[in-house]
Amino acid sequence: MSAATRWTIPAIRQALQTKKASAREIYAEFVKRIDRHNSEWNAYLTLSPERGVSQADRIDAMIARGEELPPLAGVPVAIKDVISTEGVRTTCSSKILEHYVPPYDATAVEKLERAGALFLGKTNCDEFAMGGSNENSAYGPVKNPVAPDRVPGGSSGGSAAAVAADMAVIALGTDTGGSIRQPGSFCGIPALMPTYGRVSRYGLVAFASSLDKIGPFATNVSDAAIALSVIAGHDRNDSTSAALPVPNYMASVGQSVEGLRIGVPEDYFGEGLDNEVKQKVQAGITALEKLGCRRIPLHMPHTEFAIAAYYIIATAEASSNLARYDGVRYGLRVSQPTLGDMYRKTRGQGFGPEVKRRIMLGTYALSSGYYDAYYLRAQKVRSLIARDFTDAFQKVDVIVTPTAPTPAFKLGEKSADPLQMYLADIYTVTGSLAGVPGISVPCGETRTGLPIGMQIFGRHFDEARVLQVARAYERGLGDAD
């Protein structure tokens, strides 16, 4: 039983079916591990034992009755604290929502529950998902389980750390500019950003609505595919979710990649890329070639403008979305004699420094006289970046790049310089702006043992192809071992 915290989804299923373990016992193993180790990593902010135990009892009752088990039966999951959970505190790692308890579940959460998952709790992240290191949490940073003096990446740092440290089998994260893929890269686990519109965002606390996506972390690509198949699909409660059928991702993860065209854009391998990261990603591409893929060199000319466009668009949308935190309807209120002072004091005290910085930047970019120069221009550049992807996908099936320019950096290393922190998103924001799906898969380590991630982008709604290539690569590594 002690190895339960390292089981994959199929291993859990088999253990339940052969009565090697009950859902209650599996859940208890994870809770024990979290109790023992969470203080080292600070991955969880809130635990949800009541919900988790009742979910486990439901699965055990199904087993006792001999019923068919749903796809995530008995699988302990973690949920990023920007995703609403009924009856379980949801803070967005912010003081302004310190005591907020949502009265409803996000659609993705409801789907996990229906699929038999067991909720462990809510994971730490950068405040309102704004950051790339998890240092912007009002409840302290998360530490990287691979190297405790380093950041786990962000903003979904707690979700990545929970899975990497065997404190969850699956974790939900959110990705606006790289917030799933980059922590996946830093913590050495697969991390999937689905296509914009593939997964309902009903119940996700909005940061930048034209960019936000929910996606899974897992210990292997196959488990990520199972998780995606559960949370994907159209939802009438989210008008931006796509009315498209969800393919069978498990069928595609087993397929050969022979003959697939792998696009390798030179623009992602230039100045600023750490040499060890470059070597490992290039070795990853060579490994894919050995599996029968064809390498096609690409030029994606607008890549270098992505950070500038992203930080205007994302902050503009954030400044609008975060207007709702005003002390009137929920969350923190700092009482004042007049309404205006109540707004200003509540927001001034409730938000942390990075959130205020982004609200300021976004408000400036949208303000009278600056809209055309910043927001409108950024939206036009976004069209060109999206066109780079559309053009590339005329010639290739997937695009392979580094996930991040460096491995995990040290805690505190970039926190005083916001622009340096923003530039760490350079390879992830492009796909975010284009709305395409992307995964980060581990592709080796630095000499000092820090994980390196390789990013695979696919066409819109073609997660099946992305998962197929990622899984083939992962399995190829396993065979090589």
Next chain:
Amino acid sequence: MKISRDDVLRVAELAHLDLTPAEVDTYQAQLDQILAYVDKLKEVDVANVEPMSQVLFPVSSDGGDGHPELREDVLQPCTIADAVLAQAPDSAKPFFRVPRVIER
């Protein structure tokens, strides 16, 4: 300097953010640095380029249309008022209660 202290104060007022004098200084310097970087966007020729105001594309692997259908305009019963008001810092059913508005 692209950003003056007055700019910072004006934006903070628009965003309803109470900033300390130290925060005003910090944000002035940081916004200035970030906007100087963002000026990169001026190098791009955007003549005849439409802004990307829609993210979902009618391109997909199975030939389907990624655009969401329009929802029928049908009234749905909504019985969550009590749960919503229970979250409020101050309420008097069916209202949220706030401080005086007039002097604003």
